[in-house]
Amino acid sequence: MKVIIDLCVVPIGVGTSVSSYIAACQRVLEDAGLSHQMHAYGTNVEGEWDEVMAAVKRCHEVVHELGAPRITTTIKLGTRIDRDQAMADKITSVQEKLG
Amino acid sequence: MKVIIDLCVVPIGVGTSVSSYIAACQRVLEDAGLSHQMHAYGTNVEGEWDEVMAAVKRCHEVVHELGAPRITTTIKLGTRIDRDQAMADKITSVQEKLG
Amino acid sequence: MKVIIDLCVVPIGVGTSVSSYIAACQRVLEDAGLSHQMHAYGTNVEGEWDEVMAAVKRCHEVVHELGAPRITTTIKLGTRIDRDQAMADKITSVQEKLG
Amino acid sequence: MKVIIDLCVVPIGVGTSVSSYIAACQRVLEDAGLSHQMHAYGTNVEGEWDEVMAAVKRCHEVVHELGAPRITTTIKLGTRIDRDQAMADKITSVQEKLG
Numbered sequence: 410m411k412v413i414i415d416l417c418v419v420p421i422g423v424g425t426s427v428s429s430y431i432a433a434c435q436r437v438l439e440d441a442g443l444s445h446q447m448h449a450y451g452t453n454v455e456g457e458w459d460e461v462m463a464a465v466k467r468c469h470e471v472v473h474e475l476g477a478p479r480i481t482t483t484i485k486l487g488t489r490i491d492r493d494q495a496m497a498d499k500i501t502s503v504q505e506k507l508g
Numbered sequence: 509m510k511v512i513i514d515l516c517v518v519p520i521g522v523g524t525s526v527s528s529y530i531a532a533c534q535r536v537l538e539d540a541g542l543s544h545q546m547h548a549y550g551t552n553v554e555g556e557w558d559e560v561m562a563a564v565k566r567c568h569e570v571v572h573e574l575g576a577p578r579i580t581t582t583i584k585l586g587t588r589i590d591r592d593q594a595m596a597d598k599i600t601s602v603q604e605k606l607g
Numbered sequence: 608m609k610v611i612i613d614l615c616v617v618p619i620g621v622g623t624s625v626s627s628y629i630a631a632c633q634r635v636l637e638d639a640g641l642s643h644q645m646h647a648y649g650t651n652v653e654g655e656w657d658e659v660m661a662a663v664k665r666c667h668e669v670v671h672e673l674g675a676p677r678i679t680t681t682i683k684l685g686t687r688i689d690r691d692q693a694m695a696d697k698i699t700s701v702q703e704k705l706g
Numbered sequence: 707m708k709v710i711i712d713l714c715v716v717p718i719g720v721g722t723s724v725s726s727y728i729a730a731c732q733r734v735l736e737d738a739g740l741s742h743q744m745h746a747y748g749t750n751v752e753g754e755w756d757e758v759m760a761a762v763k764r765c766h767e768v769v770h771e772l773g774a775p776r777i778t779t780t781i782k783l784g785t786r787i788d789r790d791q792a793m794a795d796k797i798t799s800v801q802e803k804l805g
Binding site for chain 4: 676
């Protein structure tokens with residue numbers, strides 16, 4: 410089962426600057442070989458469900474290892490069985506409607 | 509690693525009445541033996557990461573099997589390594605502050 | 608336009624214990640006279656769109672006033688024009704399907 | 707109060723193809739003169755709280771007017787009072803850590 414997710418990991422108890430933790434998560438996604446795209450409030454990731462979810466778990470482990478005592482993460486997660494759809498297709502569909 | 513999540517599964521392409529799909533997800537959580545509590549906009553679930561996430565995946569599989577061609581799910585997901593905290597503890601902490 | 612939301616306010620930069628900030632948000636909802644119900648990972652609120660959203664803004668203001676330099680909030684937000692539906696109705700609909 | 711949000715509007719009861727509704731929301735943001743950036747699972751928007759939230763409400767109104775009987779939206783919403791931060795700054799901060 411393919412999945413497209415939007416992942417936003419928020420370390421708590423490490424002050425207001427969280428970019429080094431987010432950078433560590435980017436490396437996790439990179440190491441996992443998953444297609445991903447960071448935006449200003451999260452990162453889109455696509456792939457097989459188990460691989461994507463293993464990377465999400467690894468992000469939590471790595472952020473805790475870096476010293477964050479607490480993490481709250483928000484994930485949006487889409488699956489569909491009617492047809493294949495990649496991240497880029499979703500954007501293209503909207504842009505075509507915008508003409 | 510223990511996790512507390514808030515799970516909101518939204519089947520798309522099956523009309524406006526989605527309660528039978530949500531009921532199916534409640535049965536998945538029940539069958540998994542996971543502690544869970546439904547509210548008006550999702551369900552809180554707690555347990556070991558892998559067990560909770562396996563149940564989330566099973567929810568997607570079941571909702572697709574019931575006929576939903578597309579699903580978008582929102583998950584909030586909390587872990588902490590500083591101390592144990594159950595779902596009930598989170599509510600109690602706030603209620604104590606409210607006096 | 609009526610709305611049902613699920614509100615989860617996360618103060619950042621104030622350590623790992625956030626319950627006093629959440630308690631302050633509960634008081635905001637109480638003072639606004641809005642129907643609301645806290646759960647382990649957020650609070651359901653229902654009412655007229657403008658009143659609910661004014662309360663969400665007030666939560667951010669109050670949490671900043673209490674000393675939080677940064678806040679990240681997750682909101683799920685539902686509207687429907689086909690029929691009236693209160694928070695309790697959503698839970699009842701699922702419970703009926705569960706028999 | 708400045709805010710950066712991530713907005714994901716999901717029309718329910720209109721079938722599986724939702725891109726025309728998302729395109730309508732893009733036009734709302736455009737018409738509001740708000741800085742915004744679409745990604746594969748939502749749109750980042752930044753601006754003054756009241757202007758951004760008025761646009762979110764307008765998106766719901768427009769999507770209902772286009773025929774969607776029900777909408778569920780997920781919003782992530784960030785404010786900070788310690789310093790100014792635009793959407794681009796958040797990405798730059800992470801990229802600097804990635805070297």
